[in-house]
Amino acid sequence: MSKLLEVKDLKVSFHTYAGEVQSVRGVSFNLDKGETLAIVGESGCGKTITSKSIMRLIPTPPGEIKEGSQIIFEGKDILKMDNKELRKLRGESISMIFQDPMTSLNPTMKIGKQIAESLIIHRGMDKKEALEESVKILKLVNIPNAEKRINQYPHEFSGGMRQRAMIAIALACNPKILIADEPTTALDVTIQAQIMDLIKSLQDKIGMGVILITHDLGVVASVATKIQVMYAGKIIERGFTEEIFSNPKHPYTWALLQSVPRLETEHKNELYSIKGTPPDLLKPPAGCPFASRCEYCMEICKEQMPEVSKITDNHSVHCWLQHPLAPKVNMPESLGGAF
Numbered sequence: 001m002s003k004l005l006e007v008k009d010l011k012v013s014f015h016t017y018a019g020e021v022q023s024v025r026g027v028s029f030n031l032d033k034g035e036t037l038a039i040v041g042e043s044g045c046g047k048t049i050t051s052k053s054i055m056r057l058i059p060t061p062p063g064e065i066k067e068g069s070q071i072i073f074e075g076k077d078i079l080k081m082d083n084k085e086l087r088k089l090r091g092e093s094i095s096m097i098f099q100d101p102m103t104s105l106n107p108t109m110k111i112g113k114q115i116a117e118s119l120i121i122h123r124g125m126d127k128k129e130a131l132e133e134s135v136k137i138l139k140l141v142n143i144p145n146a147e148k149r150i151n152q153y154p155h156e157f158s159g160g161m162r163q164r165a166m167i168a169i170a171l172a173c174n175p176k177i178l179i180a181d182e183p184t185t186a187l188d189v190t191i192q193a194q195i196m197d198l199i200k201s202l203q204d205k206i207g208m209g210v211i212l213i214t215h216d217l218g219v220v221a222s223v224a225t226k227i228q229v230m231y232a233g234k235i236i237e238r239g240f241t242e243e244i245f246s247n248p249k250h251p252y253t254w255a256l257l258q259s260v261p262r263l264e265t266e267h268k269n270e271l272y273s274i275k276g277t278p279p280d281l282l283k284p285p286a287g288c289p290f291a292s293r294c295e296y297c298m299e300i301c302k303e304q305m306p307e308v309s310k311i312t313d314n315h316s317v318h319c320w321l322q323h324p325l326a327p328k329v330n331m332p333e334s335l336g337g338a339f
């Protein structure tokens with residue numbers, strides 16, 4: 001597989017009156033061509049800031065991307081690009097979609113025109129070509145009656161349809177990478193599954209790389225090639241999707257997996273929820289950031305951040321339980337064989 005994007009030691013802080021909020025604390029990963037990478041973690045762990053950094057959408061100040069961070073796309077460091085290169089990057093190479101389509105859709109402009117504009121600007125089409133192509137793209141994202149729909153406004157679309165329309169706009173420039181930040185969080189479960197299927201089928205057809213951001217591990221099970229679990233600005237476990245579901249190693253990953261709704265769970269309130277709160281990123285702890293919430297916490301966990309432990313070639317974790325001298329701990333029984 002060829003590397004499409006390489007994020008190396010990304011560190012992002014925000015300077016506030018209370019001090020420096022360390023939102024992203026040394027994140028590294030690769031995205032290969034044609035794969036879907038899921039970044040999973042609770043709210044506030046740095047998922048959006050990581051993806052906005054890739055698009056160079058962090059306002060500086062108050063934000064600061066720290067010296068030494070690198071985001072390499074096609075051999076160039078995005079963090080060193082000038083405005084002209086960035087415009088090209090955002091218009092032609094990397095597209096991002098957000099949780100709330102209304103933040104990206106223009107309420108006063110017909111859907112067809114919104115897609116066509118991008119085609120005219122970035123792919124040099126004339127108006128007629130662009131409108132024809134808009135219909136094709138709407139069909140690609142499974143919008144019925146596309147010929148009629150191009151003449152409608154966003155408020156005439158349902159929530160799921162708006163999300164599809166936003167994906168259509170994102171696809172209009174033929175991106176090499178699509179970043180989807182919680183694209184289904186606001187949608188009901190059935191529509192969620194449809195949007196995930198859509199992303200998967202588009203990826204099969206177009207072969208783009210996808211970064212899928214979510215707080216819900218369940219949503220990505222069938223779509224993601226690999227998963228990385230983020231906590232308090234760091235990646236604490238990563239691996240191919242099958243390995244993360246069948247052989248998770250970090251107690252935080254266990255907790256996330258236990259929070260995934262299953263068919264046999266009838267009531268939402270029966271769901272496991274993780275006790276406690278993530279650490280304050282103004283003063284991140286010296287040890288493992290999950291220590292204060294971890295059932296298996298040992299003395300060393302509070303003192304030192306664990307180094308990476310390799311489980312297989314493609315699966316690694318930062319957890320002191322992997323140390324040869326650590327007590328043997330099994331994953332919770334409720335997870336054994338359940339996935």
Ligand SMILES: Nc1ncnc2c1ncn2[C@@H]1O[C@H](COP(=O)(O)OP(=O)(O)O)[C@@H](O)[C@H]1O
Nearest residue numbers: 014021023042043044045046047048049050281
């Ligand atoms: N403009 C900002 N000023 C101060 N802190 C911020 C700002 N934006 C984000 N943060 C902090 O950075 C951390 C990561 O945020 P974010 O990436 O949005 O989390 P996620 O997308 O995982 O929910 C959070 O603790 C958040 O409070």
Ligand SMILES: [Mg+2]
Nearest residue numbers: 047048049181
């Ligand atoms: Mg977010």
